[in-house]
Amino acid sequence: xSAKRRRDVPRRPQLRLSSTPTQGSxxxxxxxxxxxxxxxxxxxxxxxxxxxxxxxxxSAETHAESxxxxxxxxxxxxxxxxxxxxxxxxxxAGFDIAAAVEIDPIHCATHEFNFPYSHAICASVVELSGSxxxxxxxxxxxxxxxxxxxxxxxxxxxxGKRSFDDPRNHLVFHYVRLxxxxxxxxxxxxxxxxxxxxKHARFLDEIVEALTSGGYDVLLPYRxxxxxxxLVPQDRRRLFLIAARRGLPLPDYxxxxxxxTTVADAISDLPDADQFDVLRAADSVAAKWHTRSPYARVxxxxxxxxxxxxxxxxxxxxxxxCSLRTDHTELSQQRFRDTQHGKTExxxxxxxxxxxxxxxxxxxxxxxxxxxxxxxxxxHPHIPRVITVREAARLHSYPDWFRFHATKWHGFRQIGNSVxxxxxxxxxxxxxxxxxxxxxxxxxxxxxxxxxxxxxxxSAAARYFAVPRNTIAQRNRKIANDQQTMLRYx
Numbered sequence: 001x002s003a004k005r006r007r008d009v010p011r012r013p014q015l016r017l018s019s020t021p022t023q024g025s026x027x028x029x030x031x032x033x034x035x036x037x038x039x040x041x042x043x044x045x046x047x048x049x050x051x052x053x054x055x056x057x058x059s060a061e062t063h064a065e066s067x068x069x070x071x072x073x074x075x076x077x078x079x080x081x082x083x084x085x086x087x088x089x090x091x092x093a094g095f096d097i098a099a100a101v102e103i104d105p106i107h108c109a110t111h112e113f114n115f116p117y118s119h120a121i122c123a124s125v126v127e128l129s130g131s132x133x134x135x136x137x138x139x140x141x142x143x144x145x146x147x148x149x150x151x152x153x154x155x156x157x158x159x160g161k162r163s164f165d166d167p168r169n170h171l172v173f174h175y176v177r178l179x180x181x182x183x184x185x186x187x188x189x190x191x192x193x194x195x196x197x198x199k200h201a202r203f204l205d206e207i208v209e210a211l212t213s214g215g216y217d218v219l220l221p222y223r224x225x226x227x228x229x230x231l232v233p234q235d236r237r238r239l240f241l242i243a244a245r246r247g248l249p250l251p252d253y254x255x256x257x258x259x260x261t262t263v264a265d266a267i268s269d270l271p272d273a274d275q276f277d278v279l280r281a282a283d284s285v286a287a288k289w290h291t292r293s294p295y296a297r298v299x300x301x302x303x304x305x306x307x308x309x310x311x312x313x314x315x316x317x318x319x320x321x322c323s324l325r326t327d328h329t330e331l332s333q334q335r336f337r338d339t340q341h342g343k344t345e346x347x348x349x350x351x352x353x354x355x356x357x358x359x360x361x362x363x364x365x366x367x368x369x370x371x372x373x374x375x376x377x378x379x380h381p382h383i384p385r386v387i388t389v390r391e392a393a394r395l396h397s398y399p400d401w402f403r404f405h406a407t408k409w410h411g412f413r414q415i416g417n418s419v420x421x422x423x424x425x426x427x428x429x430x431x432x433x434x435x436x437x438x439x440x441x442x443x444x445x446x447x448x449x450x451x452x453x454x455x456x457x458x459s460a461a462a463r464y465f466a467v468p469r470n471t472i473a474q475r476n477r478k479i480a481n482d483q484q485t486m487l488r489y490x
């Protein structure tokens with residue numbers, strides 16, 4: 001991005017924090033946004049609003065200024081939100097996501113695009129207090145029903161000291177601290193299943209002790225759940241730990257289904273991105289296609305899911321999004337063709353999807369500070385190429401209205417780092433049952449955010465959220481070759 005364009009990137013409009021914006025601020029934002037849209041030849045809406053099908057219109061400002069307790073839905077706060085997999089799962093179970101805390105400005109922008117009614121707080125949990133989150137989400141003294149999130153756990157050197165004392169695990173400490181400050185009725189901790197193994201289990205014991213001393217009863221034993229058991233066409237196992245404020249009933253961990261969703265159910269209907277030249281430079285294109293699988297028809301918005309109590313989103317069902325192409329050499333394509341379904345191609349180490357099976361775990365790769373490597377992507381079962389971001393999203397149970405960053409690297413990272421919404425929904429339904437909440441499908445339809453949010457580079461996203469550009473460490477090009485190889489295939 002040129003220096004001129006960088007100056008023209010709009011700052012984030014403060015529409016949700018005050019009913020009377022600073023004089024000229026909205027005009028300045030719209031003028032800057034119009035300038036950037038012209039430069040990038042983008043046609044995008046300049047307002048984020050919620051339109052009622054039966055009850056007129058309600059703007060995002062009105063939603064924010066209304067008391068959350070007046071909305072009639074339980075309230076959740078997402079910590080370490082990423083693009084919003086857990087946010088969506090909880091919304092589908094009937095919760096409103098009052099706030100989502102995420103340190104990465106690019107992921108924060110994606111969350112704001114998909115959840116225009118929520119308050120995306122671009123900050124580190126280290127720098128936030130419970131009262132600050134309440135203030136920024138306009139919660140005041142409204143009781144919070146659930147806090148959920150998956151803090152990164154990187155330090156497991158526990159010999160001779162408590163693992164909470166390891167500075168690499170300080171984010172988990174702050175997760176517990178914020179739970180104790182916000183005092184939700186319930187909390188959900190999500191993480192990698194490796195925390196349950198060997199010496200790492202001691203770290204989980206410390207989390208349980210910290211929650212217990214903070215006035216919470218923990219549902220034990222904690223559980224490792226496989227997304228494939230909850231209708232997600234992917235073998236993905238994650239640890240979940242649920243706690244209830246002392247005196248409240250403990251929910252149960254969800255039980256899976258015997259039936260499975262297959263790769264073919266998820267992606268066989270999607271048009272081949274390689275047939276559209278425009279997808280070499282853009283991530284969306286108008287297209288017509290037929291969808292037969294019930295799973296895919298629900299994600300495309302062609303059939304109703306009667307256990308989904310999320311807000312409807314307004315979107316074009318005949319637009320293929322998140323489908324930027326990946327070009328392969330003819331030699332690579334031939335190797336992909338020669339690889340059998342369910343097997344790993346020996347040169348690239350990419351796994352070829354079995355249409356009658358489930359996808360292997362979709363991973364995020366590494367962030368910019370650790371080399372910016374993309375994790376190996378599966379090979380399409382019938383086309384000699386790796387899958388697109390939209391195909392990965394289908395395999396992760398994201399609906400087609402849900403958009404990711406326009407670049408493949410960020411898009412795959414956002415999916416690989418997230419909890420599949422259907423798995424998140426299964427957990428959230430148990431919390432809703434413990435709350436004795438009777439969810440109802442809202443009559444309101446949301447208009448998603450401005451597409452410009454999905455195109456920001458780090459500099460533009462940081463400017464939009466008014467945070468330092470180096471909030472996320474930039475790529476370190478001095479990583480040793482052997483470490484690069486290790487990270488790439490981790």
